[in-house]
Amino acid sequence: MRTKHMKCLAGVTAVTATVLGFSAGPTAASGHHEFVVRPGESIQEAVDAAHPGDTVVVLPGTYRESVLITTPGLTLRGTGERTVLAPQSAEATGTAEATGTAPAKSASGPAAAKGPRAANACAAGGNGICVVGTEANPVDGVRIRALTVSGFTRTGVWASWTDGLSVRRVTARDNGTWGIAQERSTRAELRHNTATGNGDAGVFVANSVSEEGGATDTDGTLVADNSVSGNRIGVTVRRVRNLRIDDNTVTGNCSGIFVVGDESKPAAGAMTISGNRVVKNNKLCAATPRLSAIQGSGIVLTGSESTVVRSNVIQDNVGTTDFSGGILLYKSFVGALNTDNTVQDNLVSGNSPADLANRDTSGTGNTFTGNTCATSEPAGMCAE
Template sequence: MSKRHMKCLAGVTVSAATALGLAAVPSTASAPRDLVVHPGGSIQRAVDAARPGDTVLVEPGTYRESVLITTPGLTLRGTGGRTVISPAAGPAKTTAPKTTKAANACATGGNGICVVGTKGHTVDDVRIRALTVSGFTKSGVWASWTDGLSVRGVTARKNGTWGIAQERSTRGDFRRNTATGNGDAGIFVANSVSEEGGATDTKGTVVLDNAVTGNRIGVTARRVRNLVVDGNLLAGNCSGVFVVGDESKPAAGAMTISGNRILENNKFCPATPRLSAIQGSGIVLTGSEATVVRDNIVRDNVGTTPLSGGILLFKSFVGALNTDNDISGNLVRGNKPADLANRDTAGKGNTFVSNTCGTSVPAGMCAG
C-alpha cells in the first residue's frame, strides 16, 4: 500500500515508506497512513493529526501522557510491553507542546487512553493494540459512547479504578488483554457510571481470552445485556465475575458466561457503601435475568463473606431478584462455604443442572 511522505513533527513521522527506507509514493488524500511516534514524541499529537483509517504506531519507550481519541476508524498500536503509557509528571497534561482542551480532559479525569464520543455521535471502530497502560488514578483504557471498539493485546496494570472500561457503548471487543492490580475491576462494562437507568443492550460485546488477576473484581458487567464473557483466566481477585443488576428496566442479563477458568479469587476487599466485603467469590449474579453460566471451571474460591463461594445467586443491593438464569455443566470444586449457592430463593425460574460439585446451598444441586 502506498504511503504519503511527510516531515517529522514533534517526534512523529508520518511515513511508513520512509521508516522502511523505501521511496515515498504519492497517494490520494484518503489513503490510510502510518504515523510513527518515536521516543520523546507525542502520541496525542499523532492522534490529532490522524484521519479515519490511519494507524498511529508507537515505538518502544515510556510516554508520560494521556491520549484522547475522537477520530473513528483509528488504530493505536504499540509494541506490547515495550510501549508504556504512564501519567505525566506534575499536573495532569499530555507531552505535546500545545495540548488541547479535549486531551487535557482525559488526563484530568485520571485516565490513560480515552475513546470518547457523544450520545448523538459515537466514535466507531477504534482499535487499540499491543501496549501497556499503567499507574493512572482512574482507568487505563476508558471508553464512552463508542461502537465497535476493539482492545487487544493491551496490559492495564495498577490503575486506581478500572483497567479497561466501557460505558454507553456497543459491540466492544476485548480479547487477549492482561488486567492486573487495578483498584476495582480489571475489565468493566456498564450502561453508565454517572446515572441510574435500565440495562444497555451492548449488541454483542465480547470479553474473550483475557488474563485478569489481582484486581478487586475480575470482570464486572453492570446494568448491561447481550454480553459474552468466555475463555478468560480470572485468578487472585476478590471476585472473578460479578453481574450487577437493579430494579430498572430492562433488567441486566441475557448474557453468556462460559468456558472461563475462575481460580482462587481469595483476595479480601472491604465493604463499600453499596456492597458487602468480598472474598472468595467465583461468579456472582445479582439482579440478573436469562443469563447462561455454563462450562466454567470454578475452583478453590474461599472466603467468609456473604458473597463467598463458587457460583452464587444473590439479591442486588436494592433487592432486585434473579430470574430465569441457567447454571449448567460447570466444574465447581473446592469453593467455600459452598460450590453452588442460591441465596436468592425468592427469585423465579433459576435452574442448576449437571454441575459437577461437592457442596451446595440448598443441598442437592450437585450432579457429582
C-alpha cells in the same frame, strides 16, 4: 475524482507529520497512513494529525501522557510490553486533582495546550487512553493494540459512546479504578488483554457510570481470552445486556466475575458466561457504600435475568463473606431478584462455604443442572 482527493489528503498528512516531528508513510490500504511515534515525541499529536483509517505506531519507550481519541477508524498500536503509557507529573498536567472517572463531558477533543504534554480531557479524568464519542456521533471502529497503560489514578483504557471498539493485547496494571472500562458502548471486542492490580475491576462494562437507568443492550460485546488477576473484581458487568464473557482466566481477585443488576428495567442479563477458568479469588476486600466485603467469590449474579453460566471451571474460591462460594445467586443491593438464569455443566470444586449457592430464594425460574460439584446451598443441586 475520489482517487485525486485521497492523493491530496495523503500529501497534507505527510506534511503535517513532518512539521510535528514524527514520520508518516503510506500503509497497504490506499490513502491511509501510518504515523510512527518515538520516545520523546507526542502520541497525542500523532493521533490529532491522523484521519479515519490511519494507524499510529508507538515505538518502545515510556510515554508520560494521556491520549484522547475521537477519530473513528483509528488504530493505536504499540510494540508490546515495551510500549508504556504512564501519568505525567502533577506539575506537568496542572489538572491531576480532577475527581471525575470519565473525561469531562464538555470535551470533544484535546484541550488547548501550551505544549505537547499539556493535559487533555483524558488526563484531567485520571485516565490513560480514552476513546470518546457522543450519543449523536459514537466513535466507531477504533482499535487499540499491544501496549501497556499503568499507574493512572482512574482507568487505563476508558471508552464512552463507542461502537465496534477493539482492544487486544493491552496490559492495564496498577490503575486506581478500572483496567479496561466502557460505558454507553456497543459491539466491543475486549480480547487477549491482561488486567492486574487495578483498584476496582480489571475489566468493566456498564450502561453508564454517572447515572441510574435500565440495562442497555451492548449488541454483542465480547470479553474473551483475557488474563485478569489481583484486582478487586476480575470482570464486572453492570446494568447491561446481550454480551459474552468467554474463556477468560480470572484468579487472585476478591471476586472473579460479578454481574450487577438493580430494580431498573430492562433488567441486567441476557448474557452468556462460558469457558472461563475462575480460580482462587481469595483476596479480602473491605465493604464499600454499595457492597459488603467480598472474598472467595467465583461467579456472582445479582439482579440478573436470563443469563447462562455454562462450562466454566470454578475452583478453590474460599471466604466467609456473603458473596463467598463458587457460583452464587444473590439479590441485588436494592433487593432486585434473579430470574430465569441457567447454571449448567460447570466443574465447581473446592469452593467454600459451597460450590453452588442460591442465596436468592425469592428469585424464580433459576435452574442448576449438570454441574459437577460437592456442596451446594440448598443441598441437592450438584449432579450425581
